[in-house]
Amino acid sequence: MSNDEFRSGFVCFVGRPNTGKSTLTNALVGSKIAITSSRPQTTRHTIRGIVHRPHAQLILVDTPGLHRPRTLLGQRLNDLVKDTYSEVDLIGICIPADEKIGPGDRWIVRQVKQIAPRTAIVGIVTKIDKAGKEQVAAQLLAVSELLGPDADVVPVSATKGEQVEVLVDVLASKMEPGPAFYPDGELTDEPEETLMAELIREAALEGLGEELPHSLAVVIEEIVEREGRTEKQGPMLDVHAILYVERSSQKGIVIGKGGARLRDVGTRARGQIEKILGTKIFLDLHVKVAKEWQRDPKQLGRLGF
Numbered sequence: 001m002s003n004d005e006f007r008s009g010f011v012c013f014v015g016r017p018n019t020g021k022s023t024l025t026n027a028l029v030g031s032k033i034a035i036t037s038s039r040p041q042t043t044r045h046t047i048r049g050i051v052h053r054p055h056a057q058l059i060l061v062d063t064p065g066l067h068r069p070r071t072l073l074g075q076r077l078n079d080l081v082k083d084t085y086s087e088v089d090l091i092g093i094c095i096p097a098d099e100k101i102g103p104g105d106r107w108i109v110r111q112v113k114q115i116a117p118r119t120a121i122v123g124i125v126t127k128i129d130k131a132g133k134e135q136v137a138a139q140l141l142a143v144s145e146l147l148g149p150d151a152d153v154v155p156v157s158a159t160k161g162e163q164v165e166v167l168v169d170v171l172a173s174k175m176e177p178g179p180a181f182y183p184d185g186e187l188t189d190e191p192e193e194t195l196m197a198e199l200i201r202e203a204a205l206e207g208l209g210e211e212l213p214h215s216l217a218v219v220i221e222e223i224v225e226r227e228g229r230t231e232k233q234g235p236m237l238d239v240h241a242i243l244y245v246e247r248s249s250q251k252g253i254v255i256g257k258g259g260a261r262l263r264d265v266g267t268r269a270r271g272q273i274e275k276i277l278g279t280k281i282f283l284d285l286h287v288k289v290a291k292e293w294q295r296d297p298k299q300l301g302r303l304g305f
């Protein structure tokens with residue numbers, strides 16, 4: 001195999017919650033695609049970001065973390081993750097530089113090796129800007145010992161952009177030679193609706209407690225192009241979305257006093273969506289209660305799970 005052959009393949013980042021998987025996906029893709037937040041387990045959909053480089057194309061598959069399933073939703077998420085592990089070409093195991101390796105990390109490594117014994121593994125030591133040089137070096141060694149001699153380990157800071165291209169090269173070197181799967185310039189094959197729903201969900205969860213992430217689902221009801229816009233104004237989309245919560249008490253939290261919070265959510269989500277689509281949008285948000293939607297297969301289907 002010659003080294004200058006074009007390589008392509010699928011990569012999935014796994015790791016404990018909050019280890020920087022989404023932020024890394026964004027840094028590699030160069031545009032905000034996956035959902036990041038300081039609260040664990042906000043990523044529900046399998047979102048692909050596509051990394052285009054002259055020598056390679058990496059398709060990043062972002063999955064929710066594996067966890068003990070307590071609801072039907074939890075079970076479906078786990079099935080999804082397991083399928084993803086065995087379908088990708090490479091799994092990047094993310095472990096932050098500034099936290100000791102713990103039982104959670106070891107559990108994930110065992111799961112990955114058990115579910116997908118043939119999938120290549122690369123260790124990724126994330127957030128190296130948060131640790132000193134010696135701490136990073138010690139963590140590289142520890143992760144290498146954890147993963148075994150076959151796995152490369154790469155340090156990276158997604159927020160500072162340090163070592164990001166080195167990581168791309170290492171990931172690409174593990175891929176089989178092959179043509180690009182997607183045309184140049186394409187960032188994600190997620191339908192725009194899913195992206196919009198994820199961005200609204202992210203904005204709605206900002207600053208809220210631990211309970212709501214699992215109780216909030218967003219559905220895009222309708223996207224209509226606004227009529228009568230002049231050429232100077234440019235096109236504009238009217239987007240109607242519904243935020244589903246499980247209890248009326250949660251409805252109040254999401255809407256806020258006099259609707260102030262929901263308006264704020266709308267403004268932030270609109271900014272993000274406009275940045276990605278490059279089109280002006282008008283965002284119309286409504287909050288509805290769908291009781292126990294996590295346990296109801298019919299509602300799960302309707303909400304896109």
Ligand SMILES: Nc1nc2c(ncn2[C@@H]2O[C@H](COP(=O)(O)OP(=O)(O)OP(=O)(O)O)[C@@H](O)[C@H]2O)c(=O)[nH]1
Pocket residue numbers: 015016017018019020021022023024035036037038039040041042043065126127128129130156157158159160
């Ligand atoms: N200083 C620093 N912070 C980072 C870096 N990467 C991620 N973070 C922060 O770490 C937190 C978690 O990052 P995410 O990318 O949401 O983590 P995740 O692993 O996708 O989390 P889940 O989706 O909950 O599993 C966020 O507050 C990020 O801003 C980094 O390279 N440096």
